[in-house]
Amino acid sequence: MAIDEESAYRAVRSRDRRFDGMFYTGVRTTGIYCRPSCSARTPHRRNVGFYASAAAAQRAGFRACKLCRPDATPGSAEWNVRADLAGRASRLICDGVLDRDGVAGLARRLGYSERQVSRAVVSELGAPPLALARAQRAQTARILLETSSLPASDVAFAAGFASVRQFNDTIREVFDATPTGLRAHRQGRAANAPAAGLLDLRLPYRVPMTLATTLAFLARRAIPGVEDFDGTTYTRTVPLPHGPGLIAVTERSAACCADGQRPGGTPHVHVRLRLTDHRDLAAAVARTRRLLDLDADPVAVDEVLRSDPRVRPLALAFPGLRSPGAVDGFEMAVRAVVGQQVSVAAARTVLGRIAADHGSPAFDGEPGWLSFPHPSVLAEADPARLPMPVARGRTIVSLAARMAGGELVLDAGADRDAARAALLELRGIGPWTAEYLQMRATGDPDVFLASDLGVRHALTALGGEPAESASAFAPWRSYLTHQLWASLPAPPGAARRTYSSPTARSAKDIR
Structure with missing residues (x-):
């Protein structure tokens, strides 16, 4: 990455924190690398090198x-936009694929040789896949x-x-520290452990980040038994490589100050796992970040959206x-199909x-949380017995x-165009469904759902509509779609409503 x-x-x-995670600063005189917003004394230009990861x-x-x-x-927003080999590899490495399947497994997922994958990753991120995985392992160990x-x-x-x-x-x-030294940092938080x-x-x-609106979007679509929202905390089960997990995201944690910034700290969302x-x-963190789109560059997005006088009020x-x-x-x-x-x-x-009919308890012996059915389970289901029209x-x-x-394949490492084409080959899946999945399942930031009824209603309320492709808003057309949805009137009582499963009482166990 240039x-x-x-x-x-x-x-x-x-000390511009907007660039944190987009590049790193190595100071040759100290042997230390920092984020751009580091509050230490600014080094001389001749002593500084810049690194993509x-x-x-x-x-x-x-x-x-x-x-x-x-x-x-935060991760670099560039890897959300890029759909090339390096971008796909970066997202899969963050999900832990390399640790689980090795470089060979990563290359197999991407459909390239190991040599091609390594060459692309080194060229764009300045380090081979194994080095990226090593850096992630170090961060995972620090968290634990x-x-x-x-x-x-056990942490190791x-x-x-x-x-x-x-x-x-x-x-x-x-980290220039021992595991014992890193663990000492948690002593001050022992009372709140x-x-x-x-x-x-x-x-x-x-x-900036409008977390409340994002949680409201997820809450209105919450699947009973799989997800729960109590008005402040969104909780859901997550399928992970070695067994199900549970995440709880709390709205109030993002608003410590007016701009979401704790004095002297980093803007963050509190998540309990x-x-x-x-x-x-590592996989749980990566998937939670994708769910909430935490690696986005909101300044770049809002700058494009505000350039249109009709959309500016929404932005x-x-x-x-x-x-x-x-x-x-x-x-x-x-x-999407339902x-x-x-x-x-x-x-x-x-x-x-x-x-309820085809899922399974997320945790053995504990009622209350369900894992959504695995594809192999619904592949064997009788279409006539599913609660929908047979077609x-x-x-x-x-x-x-x-x-x-x-x-x-529909995940962060998928070839987005290939996934869309494969979806359209299935009987019963049209352009809206394929594009919605391209936006949400593969994380494409540049999808405009021009045919969506809600989008059309929102555009009418704004006094017109851009071209079908809304090309002036590229590469952030997915954000335009969400801005238009957010502008629609909320369902009656939505501000007060909780979206809970009949057994959501178990949600308190993670809060």
């Missing part, structure tokens, strides 16, 4: 600054050391290290509005019945069979 070094240095001199800075011999903690920054009571040896293997020695060496090299088995995380983001297996921490009313993603591509695909030509409330009812039931069964067999 970095304009003069512009980057200006961002460092002004924390892994690249570590590979160059720098260790993380203890003051600004550059490893705990500071938020859990796991023994250090949960974070993906092959041995305790490798774990200790990496922590010393990356979560219950055993839970992890409290602060997920950073770039300001429950994991079946701690090896899934001002909902500053930093995100384009929510998905934690599970198959679940999102079923949502939601064709029915109301949001009706779709919730149908999806709740599907989850639509056949579409869901065909979709499930394609995804169970690996013929269709």
Whole structure:
């Protein structure tokens, strides 16, 4: 990734936090790398180098600054936009694919040779896939050391290290500290420590952010048994590689000050996690970030949206509005098919019945939370017995069979254009459904749902509509779609309503 070094240095001199995570600053005289907004004395230009990733800075011999903690920054928004090989690889590495399947498995998922993948990743991020995974393992280990009571040896293997020695060496090299030293940071928070088995995380983001509107969007579509919203906290089950998890996102945590910034801290969302297996921490964090679109660059998005006089009032009313993603591509695909030509409330009812009839308890021996059905389960379902017209039931069964067999992939590493084409080949799936899934399941930030009824109503209320492609808003047309949806009148009582499953009383167990 080409970095304009003069512009980057200006961002460092002004301590501009908008660039945190987009590049890293290595200071040759100290051997330390920082985020652009680091409050330490600004180094001389001749002593500074710039790196596209924390892994690249570590590979160059720098260790993380203890003051600004550059490893705990939002991810680069560029990787949300890019659909090329490096962008897809970066998103899959963040999800932990390399730790689970190795470089060979990563290359297989991408449809390229290992050599091609490594070359593309080194060219764009300044470090090979294994170095990126190593940097992520170090950050995962730091989170576990500071938020859990796991023994250090268990932390090492949960974070993906092959041995305790490798774990200790990496922590010393990356953080210039021992695992015991990092764990000491949690002592000040001992009084507020979560219950055993839970992890409290602060997920950073770039300001501004209208989290309440995003949570309201998710809450109105909450599947009974799978999701819950009590007015302040959104909770849901998450399918993870080694077993289901549970996440709880609290609205109030994003508004410590007027701009979401805690004095002297980093803007963050508070998330509480429950994991079946701690090896899934990296995947849980990555999927939560995609769900809430925490790596977005809201300043760049709002600048484009405000350039149109008709849309400017919306961008001002909902500053930093995100384009929510998905934690599970198959679940999102079923949502999209069920939601064709029915109301949001009706779709919730149908999806709740599907989850109750074909899903499974998320945690053995504990009623209250359901895992959404796996594709292999619905692939064997009788379309006539699904709670919808038979033709639509056949579409869901065909979709499930394609995804169970690996013929269709809907996740952050998918080839977006190929996924859209594969969806359109299925009987019962039209352009709206394919584009909605391109936006939410694969995380494409540049999808404008011109045919959506809500979008058309919102455009009419604004006094007109842009061209069908809304090309002037590229590459942020997904955000335009969400701004238009957010402008629609809320359903009666929506501000006071809670969206709970009949057994949502178990939600309190994670809060």
